[in-house]
Amino acid sequence: MHEMAITENILNIALEKAEGADARRIVKVNLVIGKLTGVVEECVGFYFDFMSRDTIAEKAVLNITMVPTRVKCRVCGADFALGEYDWTCPGCGGSSIEIISGKELFVESIEVE
Amino acid sequence: MEIKVLRNILGANEQLANKNRELLDSNGVFTVNVMSSPGAGKTSLILQTIKRLKGELRIGVIEGDVSSSLDAEAVGKEGVPVIQINTDGGCHLDANMLQNALANMPLADIDLLFIENVGNLICPADFVLGEHKKVVVASVPEGHDKPYKYPRMFNEADAVLMNKIDLLPYLDFNREEFYRAIKAIKGSAEIIELACTTGQGVEDWLDWLTAQMKK
Numbered sequence: 001m002h003e004m005a006i007t008e009n010i011l012n013i014a015l016e017k018a019e020g021a022d023a024r025r026i027v028k029v030n031l032v033i034g035k036l037t038g039v040v041e042e043c044v045g046f047y048f049d050f051m052s053r054d055t056i057a058e059k060a061v062l063n064i065t066m067v068p069t070r071v072k073c074r075v076c077g078a079d080f081a082l083g084e085y086d087w088t089c090p091g092c093g094g095s096s097i098e099i100i101s102g103k104e105l106f107v108e109s110i111e112v113e
Numbered sequence: 114m115e116i117k118v119l120r121n122i123l124g125a126n127e128q129l130a131n132k133n134r135e136l137l138d139s140n141g142v143f144t145v146n147v148m149s150s151p152g153a154g155k156t157s158l159i160l161q162t163i164k165r166l167k168g169e170l171r172i173g174v175i176e177g178d179v180s181s182s183l184d185a186e187a188v189g190k191e192g193v194p195v196i197q198i199n200t201d202g203g204c205h206l207d208a209n210m211l212q213n214a215l216a217n218m219p220l221a222d223i224d225l226l227f228i229e230n231v232g233n234l235i236c237p238a239d240f241v242l243g244e245h246k247k248v249v250v251a252s253v254p255e256g257h258d259k260p261y262k263y264p265r266m267f268n269e270a271d272a273v274l275m276n277k278i279d280l281l282p283y284l285d286f287n288r289e290e291f292y293r294a295i296k297a298i299k300g301s302a303e304i305i306e307l308a309c310t311t312g313q314g315v316e317d318w319l320d321w322l323t324a325q326m327k328k
Contacts, residue, residue, distance in 0.1 A: 002240070013120050082264065097297050
């Protein structure tokens, strides 16, 4: 459900930027979303189509780059993908990790006419 | 034409959260955001804390629920100021909802404020409210694998409260696995074992909480 709040923010940011540039139409919105945020791509698309009706963003393409979750071992510094049921470092067996990607949630750019 | 934006999608929420934090700080209100899945024991934790600390601290509670005011009524019986936020289907509290609730709270008369978030281990992790500390209640019947399934939430926790330990003898809960997962994803999080309904371990929680308030 938090996709609705997130989509509303995406639309607001895109409209504000487009209006600032005197654009007639938003053609594409480029988003970067980390896996760890739990945001479901399809839901954002669904809400966006609905919310953007009668705005200059209507029919704009949502281009979402999903960022996988990667972590860094705090012991040896190796970076690796977060496994499902084992967070031990494959390099040194260390058991303390730091999240280095996967929390992203931003509008990268918009394409306008 | 492409226009660079590079703007955090939840930036507006974060700005409001900063305002909430300023308001709380200016009134000297220490605020704890309590998160968990439904039924893990958030309300029981708050009730136990009120019972034990009522004489020493002035406590207030903001209850977040999809619907109903059952929790607010339970907390209200303790004679502390309480405000219910109903999200009407929304899965989390956000900084705007908190701002509205704070406007109706007697902040000058409160030392410690609990925000009981909507029971959910996903969405609340993405929305800062302006709180000082985040605690995650993870109850034993939910299983030891929850940190693996909801790493984002456990990564946000300043303390993880392992609740309902009185049920450990009846369940297949691997304490070692649970600790290992939390130590990995959030090494600095304090893990506190307790049973809010029997009162076991609640002292440890109160010690941690009051130490955070003094910092």
